[in-house]
Amino acid sequence: xxxxxxxxxxxxxxxxxxxxxxxxxxVRDVMNHLHAQGRELAYTTVLTFLTRLKAxxxxxxxxxxxxxxxxxxxxxxxxxxxxxxxxxxQLFDGASAPLxxxxxxxxxxxPDEIGELRRMLEDLDAASSDVEGDD
Amino acid sequence: xxxxxxxxxxxxxxxxxxxxxxxxxxVRDVMNHLHAQGRELAYTTVLTFLTRLKAxxxxxxxxxxxxxxxxxxxxxxxxxxxxxxxxxxQLFDGASAPLxxxxxxxxxxxPDEIGELRRMLEDLDAASSDVEGDD
DNA sequence: GACGAGCTACGACGGATGTAGTAGGTTGTC
DNA sequence: GACAACCTACTACATCCGTCGTAGCTCGTC
Numbered sequence: 078x079x080x081x082x083x084x085x086x087x088x089x090x091x092x093x094x095x096x097x098x099x100x101x102x103x104v105r106d107v108m109n110h111l112h113a114q115g116r117e118l119a120y121t122t123v124l125t126f127l128t129r130l131k132a133x134x135x136x137x138x139x140x141x142x143x144x145x146x147x148x149x150x151x152x153x154x155x156x157x158x159x160x161x162x163x164x165x166x167q168l169f170d171g172a173s174a175p176l177x178x179x180x181x182x183x184x185x186x187x188p189d190e191i192g193e194l195r196r197m198l199e200d201l202d203a204a205s206s207d208v209e210g211d212d
Numbered sequence: 213x214x215x216x217x218x219x220x221x222x223x224x225x226x227x228x229x230x231x232x233x234x235x236x237x238x239v240r241d242v243m244n245h246l247h248a249q250g251r252e253l254a255y256t257t258v259l260t261f262l263t264r265l266k267a268x269x270x271x272x273x274x275x276x277x278x279x280x281x282x283x284x285x286x287x288x289x290x291x292x293x294x295x296x297x298x299x300x301x302q303l304f305d306g307a308s309a310p311l312x313x314x315x316x317x318x319x320x321x322x323p324d325e326i327g328e329l330r331r332m333l334e335d336l337d338a339a340s341s342d343v344e345g346d347d
Numbered sequence: 348g349a350c351g352a353g354c355t356a357c358g359a360c361g362g363a364t365g366t367a368g369t370a371g372g373t374t375g376t377c
Numbered sequence: 378g379a380c381a382a383c384c385t386a387c388t389a390c391a392t393c394c395g396t397c398g399t400a401g402c403t404c405g406t407c
Contacts (some may be wrong), residue, residue: 157303164299168292174325190309196335210406257366
């Protein structure tokens with residue numbers, strides 16, 4: 078089977094992120110936003126990505142005066158989740174836990190973050206009132 | 213700047229994973245392993261990937277009889293870490309915590325995994341004997 | 348109503364990727 | 378010593394990706 082062409086490429090994701098940051102906006106604004114982040118892309122390059130994103134159904138556009146206003150059609154969370162799942166699939170054959178373990182063990186989390194994580198887990202535990210007795 | 217060409221592509225990663233699973237081995241064995249996983253690639257395709265992996269310094273090879281034996285030069289952990297970091301950079305601008313939160317909140321972790329995670333965190337806490345009193 | 352500033356559409360181009368075929372060398376076997 | 382089996386090297390090729398350039402339309406301004 079031919080390679081997938083509905084996936085977001087890295088550059089496309091960058092542009093989509095700009096759209097998430099800015100909300101519905103024009104090519105020029107997206108470009109400026111990117112420039113502000115040190116990403117120097119030509120106007121037409123940004124246009125190309127936006128066009129491809131539209132073709133891939135990640136954004137919609139509607140004409141407003143002379144120019145088009147582009148709007149993200151997918152949420153940051155959705156895309157994040159999808160990408161994450163792909164990576165987990167690819168790296169850990171679908172199991173999330175090893176990833177978290179990896180993160181925790183590689184000291185990528187600060188003490189504060191660890192604290193927050195623990196609190197979150199406690200909440201989860203409380204919410205589901207789950208018992209574990211396999212000690 | 214031109215796109216990076218030292219990066220692992222998805223297909224290359226698959227082959228590398230086979231090498232991690234099998235240890236140093238031949239093209240044919242890698243192919244068979246892939247086939248066993250339902251990944252039907254032609255012998256020469258596998259060869260191509262192995263060759264590219266060699267060019268990118270991810271594997272080494274040495275002749276053994278008529279054929280070459282390929283061996284991973286990079287550890288699974290290393291590659292995993294790198295890929296993960298890229299994703300975190302890309303999705304969360306470098307912060308790991310949101311990723312974990314995302315994982316936990318999106319119910320991608322089973323109760324068992326949550327339990328394990330909590331245990332791990334307790335161990336961490338015990339190890340550093342950290343205190344938190346900002347309740 | 349001609350000019351310039353913007354904007355979009357479309358084509359382009361080199362490099363990466365996924366996938367494989369073919370040519371040609373090596374070698375065990377009859 | 379010819380043949381089949383197997384191996385590698387090289388080439389190929391369509392598509393994707395990152396990046397733009399150019400052409401042509403539109404609209405405000407003098």
